[in-house]
Amino acid sequence: MDPSLRDGATPKMIYSQACAYAIRGLSHLAAVRPDGFVLINDLCREHDLPRHFLAKVFQGLTRKGLLISAKGRGGGFGLARPPEEILLYEIVEAIDGARKFEQCVVGLSNCDDRQPCPQHDQFSSIRKEILDFLKTTTLADMSRDYRQKREQSGRPLAAPEPGSKSINRSEPSP
Numbered sequence: 001m002d003p004s005l006r007d008g009a010t011p012k013m014i015y016s017q018a019c020a021y022a023i024r025g026l027s028h029l030a031a032v033r034p035d036g037f038v039l040i041n042d043l044c045r046e047h048d049l050p051r052h053f054l055a056k057v058f059q060g061l062t063r064k065g066l067l068i069s070a071k072g073r074g075g076g077f078g079l080a081r082p083p084e085e086i087l088l089y090e091i092v093e094a095i096d097g098a099r100k101f102e103q104c105v106v107g108l109s110n111c112d113d114r115q116p117c118p119q120h121d122q123f124s125s126i127r128k129e130i131l132d133f134l135k136t137t138t139l140a141d142m143s144r145d146y147r148q149k150r151e152q153s154g155r156p157l158a159a160p161e162p163g164s165k166s167i168n169r170s171e172p173s174p
Contacts, residue, residue, distance in 0.1 A: 019095040030143035037076035089134035
């Protein structure tokens with residue numbers, strides 16, 4: 001058994017745990033407040049995510065230019081660009097790196113069309129489909145789907161906290 005799966009953890013098929021948390025948090029943020037700030041505590045409470053870990057992930061996304069942060073009353077994290085302009089690929093690349101999709105599916109160091117692994121030909125088309133999905137799916141798409149699934153399950157999203165700051169994207173962020 002894979003030692004990383006102890007204590008009931010489930011394997012991640014495509015994304016690292018940090019990337020999965022980022023996607024969950026960003027989808028929620030974009031669904032409830034695409035033009036303002038959301039407190040990290042609210043995101044963690046909503047998704048039962050570890051606060052310290054998500055805060056580190058979001059700080060990394062801030063350094064990569066996908067998020068902005070504001071301190072003080074009404075602050076938190078907000079999207080650096082409208083959700084229609086943020087691709088799922090950018091989120092995955094910022095957390096897991098793009099190299100992940102160039103590596104051999106079975107872990108060989110030299111795997112290409114000249115020296116293929118046993119799954120090379122079959123996985124090449126799957127890899128292309130995954131990359132196409134990542135490069136055409138926006139954060140707006142994900143947040144819309146997330147909102148619909150919440151409503152269908154009888155758990156509509158709560159309105160954002162009153163008093164949170166709005167984002168003025170026409171000004172350069174500090």
